[in-house]
Amino acid sequence: MINRSLFPRGYLFTLFGIAVGVAGLLALGAMAERITRFIQGGDRFVLGQISVAGEGIGMGTGFTAGGLLPRFKIQEIARVPGVAAVQAQVMLPLNTTQSHFLTLTQELVLGLDLTVPTPNRHYGELPVRAGRFLRDGDRGAIVVGTDFAAARGLRVGGTLRLGEKDFSVVGVLDKTLTAPDRMAFVTIEDARGMWLQRDPMLGRAFGGGTGTLAPEDLNTGAAVAWQPGVKPDELANRIKATVSGINVTIPGELSRLLQTSTAFFSSLLLGIGSLGLLIGGLSLSNVVTAAMFERIRDFGIKRALGATDLQLLREVLGEALAVSIGGSGVGVVLAWVIGWGIERHVIHEGQQLFVFSSRLLLFALAFSLLLGMLAATYATLRITRISPAEAIRRGA
Amino acid sequence: MLVRGVGLGKSYRGVGGEPVPVLSGVDLEIKPGEFVAVIGPSGSGKSTLLNLLGLLEPADAGEVWFDDERVSHLSRRAQCRVRGTAIGFVFQSFLLIEELTALENVLLAARYVGRDRQAAGADAIALMERLDVAHRRGHYPSQLSGGEQQRVAFCRAVLNNPPLLLADEPTGNVDDQHAQVILAEIRGRVQARGTSVLLVTHRPEVSVQADRILRLGVGRMESG
Numbered sequence: 117m118i119n120r121s122l123f124p125r126g127y128l129f130t131l132f133g134i135a136v137g138v139a140g141l142l143a144l145g146a147m148a149e150r151i152t153r154f155i156q157g158g159d160r161f162v163l164g165q166i167s168v169a170g171e172g173i174g175m176g177t178g179f180t181a182g183g184l185l186p187r188f189k190i191q192e193i194a195r196v197p198g199v200a201a202v203q204a205q206v207m208l209p210l211n212t213t214q215s216h217f218l219t220l221t222q223e224l225v226l227g228l229d230l231t232v233p234t235p236n237r238h239y240g241e242l243p244v245r246a247g248r249f250l251r252d253g254d255r256g257a258i259v260v261g262t263d264f265a266a267a268r269g270l271r272v273g274g275t276l277r278l279g280e281k282d283f284s285v286v287g288v289l290d291k292t293l294t295a296p297d298r299m300a301f302v303t304i305e306d307a308r309g310m311w312l313q314r315d316p317m318l319g320r321a322f323g324g325g326t327g328t329l330a331p332e333d334l335n336t337g338a339a340v341a342w343q344p345g346v347k348p349d350e351l352a353n354r355i356k357a358t359v360s361g362i363n364v365t366i367p368g369e370l371s372r373l374l375q376t377s378t379a380f381f382s383s384l385l386l387g388i389g390s391l392g393l394l395i396g397g398l399s400l401s402n403v404v405t406a407a408m409f410e411r412i413r414d415f416g417i418k419r420a421l422g423a424t425d426l427q428l429l430r431e432v433l434g435e436a437l438a439v440s441i442g443g444s445g446v447g448v449v450l451a452w453v454i455g456w457g458i459e460r461h462v463i464h465e466g467q468q469l470f471v472f473s474s475r476l477l478l479f480a481l482a483f484s485l486l487l488g489m490l491a492a493t494y495a496t497l498r499i500t501r502i503s504p505a506e507a508i509r510r511g512a
Numbered sequence: 513m514l515v516r517g518v519g520l521g522k523s524y525r526g527v528g529g530e531p532v533p534v535l536s537g538v539d540l541e542i543k544p545g546e547f548v549a550v551i552g553p554s555g556s557g558k559s560t561l562l563n564l565l566g567l568l569e570p571a572d573a574g575e576v577w578f579d580d581e582r583v584s585h586l587s588r589r590a591q592c593r594v595r596g597t598a599i600g601f602v603f604q605s606f607l608l609i610e611e612l613t614a615l616e617n618v619l620l621a622a623r624y625v626g627r628d629r630q631a632a633g634a635d636a637i638a639l640m641e642r643l644d645v646a647h648r649r650g651h652y653p654s655q656l657s658g659g660e661q662q663r664v665a666f667c668r669a670v671l672n673n674p675p676l677l678l679a680d681e682p683t684g685n686v687d688d689q690h691a692q693v694i695l696a697e698i699r700g701r702v703q704a705r706g707t708s709v710l711l712v713t714h715r716p717e718v719s720v721q722a723d724r725i726l727r728l729g730v731g732r733m734e735s736g
Contacts, residue, residue, distance in 0.1 A: 417607045420568055421668070422596015422624040424589055503569035504595075508607060 127439055133403030134443025134484060135450055141396025142451035142480050146470035148388045150293070153471055155378045157294020162370040164238035166340035166352045168193060168202075171361045185362065186333035192359045193338065198346040199355070203232040204335040206307035210278075210300065212314060223264060224299045225278065227307020230254070235341030242296055247272035247287035254303050258283035262290060263297040263468060276300070279313050293471060308334045393483070400443075400484055401491040404436055408495030413511025415496075419504040425496075432496045433489055440488030444481050448472075513598065513675035513708055514579050515542040515565065521573035522560050534560045538574070538733050540726060544675070545706035547698065549719035552728035558712040559604065561728065562678045565710065566599050567591045578676070596625040600669035602679040604712075606661040608653040614664045615640070615649035621671040632671065639667045643693060658685035666694055670701065677701065679711045683718055695721055 172183020185204070194202045206227035230252040234240050242249065242259075250259050258278075260270055265288045270276060274285045283306070289296055302310075308331055312319045322329060342351045349368045356364040375382075418428060455470035499507060520538040523531035535557040542548050550558050564571045567583060576584035583594050600621075608617045615636060622632035640646040643663040645656075653661055662685045669677060677698065683691035695718065701707040702723075711722065719725050727734045 413607070414609050417609060418620065418624065419592065420566070420595060420601055420607075421621050422592050424592040424624070427624055505563045505568035508568075508603075512605070 127407060127435070130403050130407040130439050131443045131446060133407075134400050134440060134488065135446035137396040137399030137403065138444045138447025138480055138484050139450035139454065140399065141392045141483065142448060142472065142476065143454055143470065144388050144392030144395070145476045145480065146451065146455060146472050148385045148392070149471040149473050149476050150469060151381050151385050151388075153293035155374075155381060157292060158378075159371055159374055160238040161236065161295065162365070162374055163348075163367050164236040166342070166348055166355065166367060167337060167365045167370075168340055168355065169337040169363045170335075171363060184333065185335040185337055187330065187335075188333075189359060189362055190335065190338050193340060193355055193362070196351070196355050196358050198343055198351045200341040200343045201232050201235050202341075203235050203339045204229040204304060204332075205337050205339060206304055206311060206334065207336050208307060208311055208314070222298070224295075225302060225307060225310065226299055227302050227304040227310075229304045233341075235339040237341070239292075239296070242301075243290035243292065244287050245290040247285070249287055250301055250303060252303075254286065255306060256281070256283055257286045257302070259287035259289065259301040260285060261292070261297040261299045262288060264300055265289075279310050281306070281310070291468070293468070297468070304335075305331075396480075397483070397487055400440075400487050404440070404488050404491035405495045407439075408432065408492055408499065411511070412499055412507050415499045416504045416507030416509075416511060419500070419507065425500045428500060429493065429496050432492045436488045436492035437485065440485050441481075443488075444484045447484070448477060448480070513544055514577075515676055515708055515710075516540070516577040517561070517565055517574065518577065519574035520561070520564050520571050520576070522557070522564060522569075522571055535564070535571075536732060538728075540733065542676075542708045542710055544708055545702055547702045547709045547721070547723045548711070548726060549722035549724070550710060550712045550726045550728055551714070551719050552734075553730075556728040556730050558728055559680055562601075562680055562710065562712060565676075566601055566678045567595055568601075592624075596621075597672065598674055598676055600672065600674035600677045602662075602666050602669045602677070602682040604680040604684060606653070606658075606665040606685075608661055608665060608668075610653055613650050613652055614645060614656065614660075617653070617664055618667045618671055621668045625672060627672065636667065636671055639671060640664070642697065643667055644690065659687060659690050662686050663690060663694065666697070670697070673701075673705060673707075675705075675707060677707055677709045677711075679709065681712055681714065683713070683715060691715075691718070 168185065170183040170185035170189065187204070190202050190204055193199060208225045208227075210223040210225055228234070228250065230250055244259070245262065247259070250257060258276055260276070265271070265285075268276065270285050270288065272285055272288060276283045276285060278300075283302065291297060311334060312322060318334075322331065322334065340351075340355065342348050349366050352364050352366045355362075415428060452472060455472065459469060502510075517538060517540045520535055521533070522535045523533045526532045538561060550561065552558050563569045565576055567576065571584060574584070575582055578594065578598060583591065586594065608614075609620065612620065615633075618636040618640065619629070619632055622629070622636075637646055637649065640649060643666060645660050645663045645667070648656055648660055648664075653664075656664065662682065666682055669679070679698070682698075683694055686694065698709055698711070699721065702709055711718070713719050
């Protein structure tokens with residue numbers, strides 16, 4: 117026999133009502149959390165290194181706009197006081213037939229000069245989930261971001277064909293929730309080869325033997341690390357003043373620029389969060405209040421038997437707490453299932469839409485408990501204001 | 513306990529919002545250990561009179577006194593204490609809580625006055641045995657017949673041995689045999705414990721067992 121004191125009349129409905137509210141709050145919150153992590157990740161990246169490119173309007177793609185950055189310029193930068201290391205890089209769009217405008221997070225191939233340690237202070241070592249990261253001399257090897265791998269079903273030991281070359285997957289990165297999730301990493305030599313294949317004009321310039329350019333000059337940019345105690349913005353300005361013919365990003369300025377350019381997403385985030393709170397909060401408080409008013413007759417009977425307002429409030433808060441915790445638990449599961457279902461559907465696009473962080477779960481739980489308590493208190497105080505006889509009549 | 517109602521009046525709001533008088537200027541007195549029956553046609557205000565005396569709703573006019581205490585003017589909290597310790601109600605429609613078993617419903621009376629749960633439990637079972645519903649203690653109200661619910665409601669009303677018992681048609685839904693059991697229980701309480709009883713009934717065979725009969729006309733006491 118079902119113990120009805122554990123599942124009083126209407127409380128199962130209440131529990132599911134709360135679950136729907138919490139699930140809505142969590143799902144919207146998880147999407148907002150996803151956007152936040154992406155923006156924060158980008159910000160951490162730009163603040164972790166000084167990005168440099170050659171003068172001009174750009175070749176390939178990169179963290180900074182600019183043209184080719186030849187080897188001698190990299191050597192000049194390395195001699196600027198305060199510079200700890202300069203890593204030449206080649207960054208290319210994976211798919212050259214797609215416009216940058218068509219995608220928010222473009223899939224990229226990043227070629228790294230692995231003779232130099234990764235200069236970015238915040239992403240010095242990218243977390244590897246399986247296999248290993250690239251080593252110097254790893255020709256034909258590739259490490260892929262988690263979404264990049266998921267979109268293609270790649271695993272360590274697998275093969276990925278880029279252009280006319282097969283790459284052996286030696287590592288899959290762990291989730292970073294920012295740009296590296298959709299990137300592939302190769303040695304700079306392989307990236308240069310890929311670039312030459314893709315750009316016939318560049319190929320003729322390098323292959324014709326008429327110019328003064330060497331393969332080592334084929335860089336889309338460089339990442340600069342600073343020595344301990346050096347202020348990155350000051351060093352960036354010093355590089356700018358010392359080395360001519362390059363584009364230098366000032367980390368602080370770039371961070372501010374990033375914040376400005378992502379203002380839309382921040383607003384969107386605020387909107388999603390507010391909507392989540394509103395929908396979840398209204399649903400939850402409405403359901404709890406309705407459940408209390410539905411039991412108005414029982415309140416009348418208990419007051420007729422001598423229950424004081426405080427005794428009733430204590431009973432109701434206990435019930436509301438139990439039902440809010442239960443509803444929140446079901447809501448978490450429901451939101452997770454919704455998120456899982458949607459991600460399973462769009463995972464082929466290599467995207468993660470939801471981040472159910474512990475802070476979000478804690479917030480949703482605290483929010484639902486607080487709102488449940490408040491709604492229950494409000495309903496109890498309203499009901500105890502009317503006489504027991506009237507409560508019994510209304511609930512009949 | 514001496515119970516007195518002085519000049520009691522009550523109106524309800526009609527459909528158009530206008531006041532509809534139900535009771536007007538009703539005076540009554542129930543002596544300690546007195547069994548009083550109230551009779552009268554439907555709509556004469558019998559149940560309302562019980563509600564006012566039992567502090568279930570405030571009177572528009574008049575006062576209710578228990579001995580020398582004017583209980584009708586006590587604070588809400590104090591009225592809760594009086595309801596829990598001094599008054600037992602048997603409602604016409606039983607008013608059992610659906611989510612609680614028969615025994616839990618009976619014990620509800622003890623919960624809010626701070627009685628020891630074990631002692632109250634023993635009393636409740638003894639009472640339910642006398643009223644022949646102990647075998648149904650684990651059942652929910654929806655699983656009980658109307659007569660059984662009536663007897664469970666009666667057990668709840670008298671569990672704390674209140675000095676005043678207000679009963680609205682306590683035998684309305686039980687067969688003659690069980691009606692006699694309830695009436696015997698009431699009589700026993702009046703004689704042995706000095707309980708004051710005000711009982712509303714339509715059944716002449718019930719009212720004749722009372723010490724005194726009050727006849728309520730439309731909103732007014734006609735005799736008593």
